[in-house]
Amino acid sequence: MDECGPNPRRSMLTWLVGGSQVLGLVAVVLTGVWMGRYRGGFAWDGSAQEFNLHPLCMVLGLVFLQGDAILVYRVFRNESKKSVKLLHGTIHLLALIVSIVGIAAVFDFHRASQIPDMYSLHSWCGLATLVLFCAQWVLGLMFFLFPVASAWLRAVYLPLHVFCGVVLLVMAIGSCLLGMTEKLLFSIRTTYSTLPPEGVLANSLGVVLVCFGILLTFIITNEEYRRPPNPEELALSVHFKTLTEGAASPTP
């Protein structure tokens, strides 16, 4: 059994998940410190302080919360699949709401300061990520929480849903790094090459985000850390297999 006695794989998974949480929290804190200490703090008044909410919300929502929403399938191994699904969808919804606040902050700041929108590579990649993230959430809801799709269609869609989830997390991290590079070149262009504390902090944040992405992808894609099906799910899966492939090979 997976859960009985000390299991080196489970122990390693605990360390990896713990490490990912430390990295994710460090990323959120570093973003807060960067915007709070070096860029004047936060507000919602169309000023540069409103813009500062944008990086904080995107790192918190589209990176940390999205990553954790994916991780629940590796962390909660004994709970019913339905409960884990609900948690997965709820954290994703929270990530979506925080990200939309972050996007609204930058559009509002641009409008107030008469700065054009959607011209940079960061904005193209970032908005594409958010739109696809919305689509992924809606499709996930329809396919896996509401009984819209057949069992066959769900089985066909599942690997694509998982693949797109990892792609969206990587795209979110990439978009954050592009935005950080833009922000640094707009704010400290003349001193950046002397590596002032703000530049070192922002570069370090970038490295932390990359490490968070690598660690999460490692946990998610590693077959050894997959959540084992509980007895009822296994029975249902065998029943489905028997129905679709005939009774000749009830076990894999």
Added chain:
Amino acid sequence: MDECGPNPRRSMLTWLVGGSQVLGLVAVVLTGVWMGRYRGGFAWDGSAQEFNLHPLCMVLGLVFLQGDAILVYRVFRNESKKSVKLLHGTIHLLALIVSIVGIAAVFDFHRASQIPDMYSLHSWCGLATLVLFCAQWVLGLMFFLFPVASAWLRAVYLPLHVFCGVVLLVMAIGSCLLGMTEKLLFSIRTTYSTLPPEGVLANSLGVVLVCFGILLTFIITNEEYRRPPNPEELALSVHFKTLTEGAASPTP
């Protein structure tokens, strides 16, 4: 058998690989056009034209060739594993040489123009990618081409080698996007927001690189497109399994 008669999976793989090659070549051509038409062409004299070799070499070497080196395991399905391994290592070596020329170009340009090195997030991510790429190549050579490691150690290292390969490809694409954002903000900062042709071309190049990465990752990580072992490899694998796990379960 995988190769006999029309096979929808093989047919889909052919289309996907073809699509990835189109995207990869379009990326290389767009980089060449950007640097050739909008940034004054190429030279090796410490001028800005020498810098222009940097993006071209990195997109060609660290993205297109690295991607193709990984793809050989999906494309060449009937050749001996040793031949495919040799091709994999050789294309990677070519990718490494082209990338080192690209790195030399930017360091030489910086030296001639007295521009500081290694201060930006792009430079941190890019150099980390190249150093890890070198390490991955050397380790791959020792583990899989020269008989340094035991069969057990090779089997343990293989999944990590595959995972790191995909991570390095994604890091290479991310580093390219960061470099492109830097280049755009250094070159057309005042006009970028009006989306001039150079800005549209560079942004489109970014989108093409992202699509190349997604398509390649989809092909590489999809179990259905894995290269099936040929009869001799299967016999060897069964022999190895029998030796290590006992004769009780000679087949998976």
